[in-house]
Amino acid sequence: MPRMLDVSADVRAEIGDEEADRLLDGDGAPGNYDCTSCRTPGDSEQERTSTVLFVGEETAVLAFAHATCIPSQVVPVSEEQLQGAVRSITGEEPAPAPPAPEPAPAAPAAPAPASGRQATLGITCGLVLVGEDLRPALVVEPDGPIVRPGSTGQQDEFLTLLMEQGFQQVEDVNQLPVTIHGWSALLAMGKLHAVLQPGNAGSQAAWWQAHQPLPVSDGWRQAATKTRTVLMYAAPAGTIGQQPREDLMRQALEKAARNRILVAAAMPLAGT
Template structure:
């Protein structure tokens, strides 16, 4: 039976016309599925469904999502990240999501904390990014300074003096939530190419049901960033909010809004 599938031109180019046509005809596509973004059930016979192709160095995984959650697209991810996603699908390595995510701009490691932030009476899903060491500008030997915020401002992040100020959307960036877990923050590829990971989880990061529900409602995630030592690991969202407000009042906070899972 034909499926209500959306197969983007990029996905078709990767999988080939024959496979794309077989999917559309219902030969290789599931009727029911768990949405790769919100993890709730979907039915490609009853509702528009996006085909999402995750591509690593050696592995490619075709997943399905509600078209209202994310569009059909090709997402370039690191091979080890994709293998972690495969393990989460097959049920192996159940504790992987508990590992602390890591990313590496230069030689620094970025830590990410997820939480809900209240702005004008509405809860917004947020990610708070803080490196474990000062960030040197690429190509420099480092002089003891920290260029983390200037580098992000050059990328389009905006300084935040008040956490109640909702940041504007940053074009070309997005937050990738796949199979119900946080996998990466993506930035535009060079020369208009496919998005690349600015930060990616060493192992997929579990988010709360409330965070995921808020993200699915707004299709937008607020990403805050502060230099090392500004926020810390806060055990509760009220303490995280206090740390954000302190960083903002001290001129040590930048932010951007990003669409959920895709550009």
């Protein structure tokens, strides 16, 4: 039976016309599925359904989502992350319940810390009230001073380096940050995988990548899916701290803004 599937040009280019037409005819496409975005049941025989292709270095996985949640698209992920997603899809590992906002250990940004050891960024996912709307936000804070690559000095240039990329100083947390081009937040299978920055020849590279995909709350994911935009705030080491609640995180952001040590940008949501 034909399915109400949306297959984007990018997905069709990856899987080929024959496979795309086979899916549209109902061969190989599930009737019932769990939406890869909102994780609730869907029915491709009754409602518009997006095909979402997760592509790793050696593996590709086709998933399905409500068309009202996300459009059909190709989502590039690392092979390790893709294998983790496969285990989650097949039920080999349970999806953890989203916790309160929690900082995540992460791979280093390009700059190195003043001590010369590997830089580690902590990222907290939380909802920030901007005007009258709750916005999905990432709050980034390194675990020590960040110096300019190649520099032998000890001066922390974390915020300066970000401002050179288009981030702007925050004067009022109630104002939306400027949109930055070429950056995006990668959400796959309902988890945060990476923050991407412009790479070579129009590509993107990981500015931050989680060692293990970071779960986000249902409210965070719904807000991100609705706006297709994520706000990213950044502050020097020791500014925000590991706040257990979103109201305390908001207070820390406002204090950092008053002290003129907070930068931010809005970026597109990539993936699901």
